[in-house]
Amino acid sequence: MSSPQAPTFEDGATPDTLLQAVGRHQDRAAFARLFGYFAPRLKSFLMRTGTDSGTAEELVQEVMLMVWRRAESFDPTHATASTWLFTIARNKRIDRIRRNRHPELDPDDPALVPAPPDASDRLLELAEDRSRLERALARLSAEQAAVVRLAYYEDKPQSQIATEQGLALGTVKSRLRLALERLRAALREDV
């Protein structure tokens, strides 16, 4: 069901199917393939904010260990494997490098207010249309794309980005807002 641009291996496996194999069958071969795909990317992601190579590798091991231990709880109708790994890496980085904590929601929380019954499962649609997201990102202006990446990777609040780039804070905020708006609009378009 993935679009052609989704990361797909020769035999048709995807990160989602590999992660499910780990969760259901403790499939070590699937885990090794997941490692091969994600570990180098995780390391690069973790190093973008100045973490040294050795620490980044330690964190990658911790993230992948958590992937193994929690794989049973991965639900492909609620998240893609990449999203799931992104949140684990984010929380590990927060915990280990910044000595901070990331408060998380509990899916079984009886106090959680549910979405209205007629709301469509946007995430499932998004996962099935990666190509739309890629085309939408390609259509962003260079400044907008740079701002989106900065928001996730450079680890700076928008106020600092504004100062460093000699821009008004309002300019940075509106570029980011516009970029994200255009992405959302592009995702809603029919192919």
Place this chain on the structure above:
Amino acid sequence: MAPAYLPSAYTSFQAAPPASSRVPTRHHPPEDWLLDYASGLLWEAPSLVIATHLALCPNCRQQVVYYEFLGGWLLEQENEAPLADTTLPALLAQIDTLSPATPPARARRAACMDGSGIGASPHMMPIREENIDPACILPHPLRPLVQAAQADGRSWSTPKNLPGLSRLSLPTAGPGTAYLICLCPGIRVPEHHHDNGLELTIVLAGSFHDPRGTFYRGDVAIDDASLVHSPIAGSECGCLCLSVSMPPSQNDAMLFATESRV
């Protein structure tokens, strides 16, 4: 019977109102902060306000799901930084020594409580009638944090000059202070401002009002140096809220946990 973690003044509160009379949330956190929460930039104290709001606001929750999805997509686009050849074998050896995995439900709870998380925010879980606990005022992750605070010996206290207010301090990492605050009906908080700092407040039960309007369960108020205010708790039920104070800084920089500051 009031839950043990709330003060005796709680008995004046309604439990969470039935869905038909629930006032839709109107005061949301800025969208920027939802992205900052999703990308992991906020310190724990302001994150706690955001996360509590997300539990009560499906629309903002959907936004965060989108931002986390974008984070995952960006991860896929990353360059590949090479790792030492020994990394995978060492990892597989470690896996061999692990005891069998805990069942999923317990693993989820454990993951949520130690803050390490398990993945994208849930947004479509149906609530079954038998799961609703009328005394369940505090969403996760606030509830375990409050229980941990009390297990740790913290207790409700009342300032001498304000007998209608009780508060409980909550342990959070990094700068900022977080309090659960219980206001008796009609109590007016003395006029105050926040120097150059920020105060974030989310209502959990009852209501309060100030010149901007009335704030109900799930509503978030953000007060900065420009606002001198004196909020008044609702006259029927008072107000239970989570309030976070962030110290003064330039451009809200103290909200954000960046590596240069650790």
